[in-house]
Amino acid sequence: MHRTFRFLSQAPVQAIKKTVLISQSHDIYTNLAYEDWLYTHQEFENHNVLMLWSNDPCVVIGRYQNPWLEANVPELPQITQNGVLLARRKSGGGAVYQDRGNLNLTFFTSKKQYHRKHNLELIARAVHKNYGVKITVNDRDDLVIGDSKVSGTAAKLGRLNAYHHCTLLVHANKTNLSRALHKQRWNIQTNATQSTRSKVLNLSNEIPGITINDLLWMIGYEYLNTNDFQYINPEDNFSANVFACRDELRSWDWCYGNTPKFTINKSFPIDCKINCDVTITVENGRIASVDLGNTAGLVVKEGIFDNLKNCQFDINVFDSVANLLFDAKELVAKSKQV
Template sequence: MLLSPYTVKRICTPILSRRTAARFGSLAREGLILQSASSNVYENLAVEDWIHDHMDLEQKNVLFLWRNSPTVVIGRHQNPWTECNLHLMRDKGISLARRRSGGGTVFHDLGNINLTFFTSKKKYDRMENLHLVIRALKSLQPDLDVQATQRYDLLLDGKYKVSGTASKLGRTVAYHHCTLLCSADSSLLPVVLRSPYDGIHSNATPSVPSLVKNLSHAYPSLTCEAVMDAVAKEYRFLYNDKPNIHVVHPSDEAFFPGITQKIKELCTWDWIYGKTPKFDIQKTFQIFHKGIVVDGHLSISIKNGCIESCSLVLPSHWLSEQSCSELQDSLVGSKFCPREIIFLVTTLLRSCPDEEDVHTKWNMLCETLVSIM
């Protein structure tokens, strides 16, 4: 994922310890270009947080270039259960991450470039950044028809979205980040960003579906490496060709003191799932058992990613009200995730009377619950 050496000079140097900050002082007051050597989404998102929190952006602008292994990244105020296919992602080993900025859900892989523009809040200008990206693309393909929209997306041929955008505004500093679809897995992208879950009622920020297309599918010369080179070159032009690209290793404390804790926070269940705005699930379901179809209804309220209340309605001749009550009461307070529900039901089965029929029915209900998570 390194940029080609004929375009820019790389200096792989630790940054931003007190000693190193002084070394970059005069350069940073104008412009600084950083490129991540990592494809770990949590590490790269942590770099964004670190720069936002620790760098003096009043006197310098920073461009951060990064790519990730397959990941779905949701916005700060989004609900992963309504935004993506969590079952498919678990099966294929695709990560889920929640970023600090708002905006919609995006799919990342090594064919998708991420660009983060850091400035002071008063210099923040998303449209100016997008125009820089457009100039970079046109330097590679002059007849390319790509335009910025009022939603701060980039459209190819007036139809296909090739870049999504989001931002975070602090008290005095800000950043704007956008994606660029160069050669992402176009067969995987649409299916992982399609939620299969129904019956969910949520006030979380929804994504706006769009037609997408890879730049390289339209123009094979627009590879990730070529595009990153062009963007870096265009950014350098703003500062009289002064900023070189500095390759950084996000997990190294010598580069970013204290970043390990930021990475850990972004990996936690409490952040990825627990920050989901409160939502409810109303679901009717059927269970086929011993030649008969049993109709059931499930009502769950979820707050901070945990089950706040649960109501399970089943025919009393199939499962007693006492058994239903015991099961639903045990679910309250647990995390809304398959692993925890399976563990909880397994533990509950060990403590209940050794009745094979009851165990079978509870296991079937457990499978129903897991199917909506």
């Protein structure tokens, strides 16, 4: 007995400090930059942090995803009045649509303390205690009610630090969600990480009238055991390198340029007789090559697509290819007349 007490008294008794940070920014790039800054600049071994945040309409894709496969890229600017932004986060996982009806939660810990199930159970517990609604954690670390998903999961693990984040659908606009994530029928070949499509549900369907503020308060309280939350405006706390990170996250090079190499193939008619089969290879988001498969006898000059090389890829590039081929066909026709 005595020995046991001695052992206990010698054991390092260091309670882990906890902080709940509530971001006052609703800009996806600002929040992602602040999240990244915390991850790279703080130590979490003795001080765990939960960051709660909410964004204006956006689609957030995983670090190694292809935006043209995951989001309705051409229509995003028209979906809401200010458009739906596209962002690439630094963690893995799949694509999500979110707006001010979503609550994002980032659990920062040391890598050793990283425990996704533990965090997800905390969320489920907070909802169950306050609203009596049962949320379960499935084997993919999604939060589900019945067979519908209310949140996914993504994480980033470093040498010492880690974070796990997820986004709860509280009362998000499901019409915008479907449109923003509308699956395109483009023929893309890639080894980029692809999202698993699932049936989704807003918590408001089960808990009418639920607000982001209520939920934020309840989860914060479950985490901290008090309501001593810190409200932060990342804009005020920004140091120069956080601004730089935000600008990087907002840039075309980050969002689109980081797309894993892919090829996209399309067949289209040049006239009633000629059907062209075009394959474009895209590296770092830029056109690396344009190759013609079946040209049905259309003779195409070498180097006809040279001007397209290194251009930022955009779905409209197929129109440019079609125009070039059409011109080539006209040229052939004219030379035959002469």
